[in-house]
Amino acid sequence: MADPLKTILTERLGCRLPVIQTAMGWVATxxxxxxxxxxGAFGFLAGAxxxxxxxxxxIKQVKAGTRHAFGVNFHMxxxxxxxIVEIILKHRDQVRAVSFGRGPDAKMIGRFKxxxxxxxPTVGAVKHAQKMVQLGxxxxxxxxxxxxxxxxxxxxxxxxxxxxxxxxxxxxAAGGFGDGRGLAAALAFGAQGIAMGTxxxxxxxxxxxxxxxxxxxxxxxxxxxxxxxxxGMPQRMxxxxxxxxxxxSTGIGIWRRAIESGLQMKRQTGAxxxxxxxxxxxxxxxxxxxxxQAMMAASAPMLIQKAVVDGDPEHGLMATGLVAxxxxxxxxxxxxxxxxxxEARARIxxxxxxxxxxxx
Numbered sequence: 001m002a003d004p005l006k007t008i009l010t011e012r013l014g015c016r017l018p019v020i021q022t023a024m025g026w027v028a029t030x031x032x033x034x035x036x037x038x039x040g041a042f043g044f045l046a047g048a049x050x051x052x053x054x055x056x057x058x059i060k061q062v063k064a065g066t067r068h069a070f071g072v073n074f075h076m077x078x079x080x081x082x083x084i085v086e087i088i089l090k091h092r093d094q095v096r097a098v099s100f101g102r103g104p105d106a107k108m109i110g111r112f113k114x115x116x117x118x119x120x121p122t123v124g125a126v127k128h129a130q131k132m133v134q135l136g137x138x139x140x141x142x143x144x145x146x147x148x149x150x151x152x153x154x155x156x157x158x159x160x161x162x163x164x165x166x167x168x169x170x171x172x173a174a175g176g177f178g179d180g181r182g183l184a185a186a187l188a189f190g191a192q193g194i195a196m197g198t199x200x201x202x203x204x205x206x207x208x209x210x211x212x213x214x215x216x217x218x219x220x221x222x223x224x225x226x227x228x229x230x231x232g233m234p235q236r237m238x239x240x241x242x243x244x245x246x247x248x249s250t251g252i253g254i255w256r257r258a259i260e261s262g263l264q265m266k267r268q269t270g271a272x273x274x275x276x277x278x279x280x281x282x283x284x285x286x287x288x289x290x291x292x293q294a295m296m297a298a299s300a301p302m303l304i305q306k307a308v309v310d311g312d313p314e315h316g317l318m319a320t321g322l323v324a325x326x327x328x329x330x331x332x333x334x335x336x337x338x339x340x341x342x343e344a345r346a347r348i349x350x351x352x353x354x355x356x357x358x359x360x
Contacts, residue, residue: 018193180343209311
């Protein structure tokens with residue numbers, strides 16, 4: 001009898017369980033990707049906040065730490081994007097997939113596919129899923145409104161079946177998932193697995209400092225809100241003093257914050273003003289953003305870095321899924337994946353007793 005946890009996702013990505021660890025900026029570092037991959041998930045490296053040389057070094061670290069395949073996230077507007085694409089292609093022996101939002105065109109997607117690298121974009125609307133499929137992607141990850149960071153307004157329980165009905169490629173469910181019950185539910189909807197960010201952020205192998213982890217553990221659902229003031233797009237974050245100030249800001253304040261963030265990103269990445277401007281310009285043409293919003297979008301990772309790298313949760317931004325409001329522990333990746341598998345098999349077994357004893 002078929003194992004219910006063996007899906008198209010596990011078959012194509014080569015992971016033991018149908019669970020993806022998403023590419024959270026500054027969080028999905030080599031150590032987390034290695035830990036999640038070794039525990040049975042498919043890990044994505046957060047290349048979208050890395051410079052080309054930094055990304056290649058990170059890829060080599062992951063390859064040295066695990067024999068399992070893994071993925072890389074990037075976007076076409078980041079400085080050095082063309083070089084990053086070549087680096088990913090060079091490491092196609094173990095890089096099995098790429099994830100992205102908007103950006104790569106059909107030609108670029110074709111290059112990845114020709115190299116045997118699966119394209120799995122994350123989308124938050126039916127029309128975006130359909131567009132990605134038209135461009136030739138292999139799967140889509142559908143993030144419902146419960147998801148962290150940039151997010152939409154349609155809940156996973158509504159958006160997931162909409163996308164499943166609208167596209168003919170495998171679908172991965174994201175937004176609000178954090179345990180085996182969620183995995184069983186996603187499979188029941190017809191998804192091939194789940195993608196989790198916040199749940200992996202809240203693990204022992206997550207690289208974020210203890211002070212910031214403590215804020216995630218402490219946060220309840222009432223402490224998590226969606227803001228459109230950071231860069232003009234809705235983002236779900238944990239409320240703190242910085243987010244409160246951003247929420248109160250108006251026109252001049254938005255421009256000042258955009259310029260300050262751009263200068264900070266220039267210092268951090270070494271990118272030229274021209275490269276930063278081109279990144280922002282690309283976002284305005286593809287995302288419908290104003291120039292200051294695009295500048296903030298291009299440099300917002302610097303504010304996230306303040307919390308998740310520097311360990312200053314009061315003066316940085318903490319992107320989070322709503323699921324953080326019910327999570328109160330920091331397991332290891334191995335403990336997390338083991339519990340998810342046990343719970344999922346128990347729920348599937350309760351619904352389908354003939355599946356109850358199926359093992360990996």
